[in-house]
Amino acid sequence: MTVVQGIGVSAGIAFGAVVRVGRAVRPPDNEPAADDAEPRIREAFESVASDLEARVALVEDTAASILTATAMLARDPSLIDGAIARAASGAGPATAIDGATREFMDQFAALGGYFAERATDLRDVGDRAIAAVMGAPAPGVPALEEPCILVAHDLAPAETATLDRTKVLGIITEAGGRTSHTAILAAQMAIPAVVKLPEASELADGRIVMIDGDAGAVHLDPSPATVTEHRERGARRARALEHATGPGSTLDGKQVKLLANIGGVDDAVAAGAADVEGVGLFRTEFVFLSSPTAPTVDDQAEIYRQVFEPFEGRRVVVRTLDAGADKPLAFADLGAEENPALGRRGLRLSAERPDLLDAQLEALSVAAGQTGADVWVMAPMVADAQEAAWFARRVRENGLPTVGVMIEIPAAALRAGHVMAEVDFGSLGTNDLAQYTMAADRMQGELAELLDPWQPAVLDVVASAAEGAGRNGKPMGVCGESAGDPLMALVLAGLGCSSLSMAPSRVAMVRFALSRHTFAQCVRLAHLARSARTPADARAAVLAECAPDLAAIL
Missing domain, CATH: 1.10.274.10 (PtsI, HPr-binding domain)
Known part of the structure; x- marks a missing residue:
């Protein structure tokens, strides 16, 4: 048996036969011109x-x-x-x-x-x-007759979003990254997935493989003993998580709220029925991307009301419009930019088009008043205290009492003492924070190690943000993908993060991990991770020191 290593982006174990997604049809050689x-x-x-x-x-x-x-x-x-x-x-x-x-x-x-x-x-x-x-069939996943492990160079959103979950046991791709659309959708759909696996191109139809979506490992031709071992581990995990319910807290009672990331009404209904303490990130872009013109206050308010209703008495953290860059809006085009990822996106777009922000805030205020949810509002891509103050003023003018900022630019993390003085809470967007800290494109597969959330430098920036929030007596949460890693959750809690937001399917493991450690132990684990030389060393140090019953089910 051979074990090959990729990047695990959706937790779980999957075992089965490979079915390959065929390559797209190519234009014929020397295709003639056509009058029509x-x-x-x-x-x-x-x-x-x-x-x-x-x-x-x-x-x-x-x-x-x-x-x-x-x-x-x-x-x-x-x-x-x-x-x-x-x-x-x-x-x-x-x-x-x-x-x-x-x-x-x-x-x-x-x-x-x-x-x-x-x-x-x-x-x-x-x-x-x-x-x-x-006049050829559209490229895509072949008709699936039996449950399988789907293997592709990469999966486009149209492919991943419409997969038959009863037939797709797991996903392996040769390309992709931690925050690619395949990764995000696979985690949301609770399909174990490993991306950026060079050996994926060599996997033939029918070959038996096993995916470990937590470790990012793919076992080729696994022995019965290996399969049994992993299935037994899965059974141990299920038993351990059976009683992992209720609010998140450490073994000695330090509260760490466990929240869900959602993208719209359907997500909200599903998360509202789950054992979560609320929503740590409601991405509002879908309201705008699905509209050819700026949506009205009434239209937005009705959608927000439907999102808030399942969370009566619970927190819902709303991120205001994060458009620009990869999410352009036809009705808010600010023109071409040489580097849109570093340009007028997020709050910077709202500063250029305050009418869009004010309409959204008015709609959020209306919807909050119609429901029993505890609505918190935060801005994306905040760089400094002046931007935080400008946003806070506009939010409070619209009758929304709890205002915060996303900490995803290193400058805001390093100056969190001043930024957090202007608002009521902060939330770390660790995906972008890692990208900007390490100067590494999130989709540049060759730079995957730099984007590892265990990078000690990224943890240092997280620590700075949490420390600045603590000096102001303000809560700092995490809504990036790293919050759903149970080992990383211990580190984040030890750094001072008071809430963690993730895909609902990851909550139980994080809850269990926290419940097996005191806050002092979390602080020690955070110190070990920050003291490590490499991200692999950081994770290994935490794994070696964590509770044995947690290590046994990871």
Whole structure:
């Protein structure tokens, strides 16, 4: 048996036979030009957009917002015009679409950051348009007759969002990263997944593999003993978590609230019925991405009311519009930027278009008044105390009493003593915080180690933010992906984070981990992690010192 290592992005064990996702159809060699190329190209892209929009009704909100954004790519005039221009110069229709798609993918990659994350989405749009213009079937997952492990170079959002969960036991991809759309959707759907596995290209249909989504390991041709060992570990985990219920706290009673990340109404209904203490991150982008014009106050208020209702008496932390970069809005286009990930996105867009922010805050205030939820509002991409003060004033003017900021820019973390003096709470967005701290693109697979949440430098920045919040007597939470790692949860609690927000499926393990350690032990584990030389050393040090009954089920 061979064990190969990728990046684990969705927890759990999966065992089964490989089914490969076929490569997309390519344009024929020396494809001739066509007199009717322009209408065929326009029709192809429109059919892609329409198909993606049709899938929106079949999926939950986080997936729906991703599909909606991808459909917008298929209607991007620059992409369509680029293909038409190539066809006018003599390229065949499919070749023209492929060339324009590749050109835009190169531009996205050069921009880095969030635009680079959309390269897979753009490739999927192009591949689907090529298939449409050639009259071929759209690329995608084959018809699945038996439960399997799905293996692909990468999965586009349209693929992942509409997977049959009864047939897909696990996912392996050759590309991708910790915060790719495949990773986010797999975790939301509770499908064990490993990405960035170079050996994925060598896995043939029918080969038996086992995925460990926690460790990021893929066991090739596992022995019966190995399978039994992991299944027994899964059974031990289930027994251990059976009684892990109620509010999150350490063994000696230090409270650490366990909250859910949600993306819309369906997510809210599901999380509201789960054993969570509220919502630590409600991403509101789907309200805007699904609308060709700015949504009205009334329209927004009705959606927010539906999100808040399942959480009567519980906290709901709302992140205001985080648009720009990879989430452009047709009605809020600020023009081209050389590096949109470092440009006018998040709160910076709200400063340019305060009318959008004020309408959203008014709608949130209306919805909060109609429900019994404890609504907290925070801004994305806050850099300094002046921005925090500006946002806090606008929130309070709209009758919302609890205002906070996302800490995802290192400057805000390093100056948290001043930033947190202006607001009531903070929440660490560890995905972006790692990217900006390590100067490493989140989708640059070769830089995956730099983006490891166990990077001691990133933990130092987290510690600075928590310390600044503590000096002001303000709570600091975490809503990035690292909050759902039970070992990392111990470190974050030890650094002073008072709430952790994650995919609901991860809450039970984090609750159990906290319950097996005193706060003093968490502080010691945090010290060990920060003192380590490498991220692997940091995790190993914490694993070696954690409670044996936790280590036994990881």
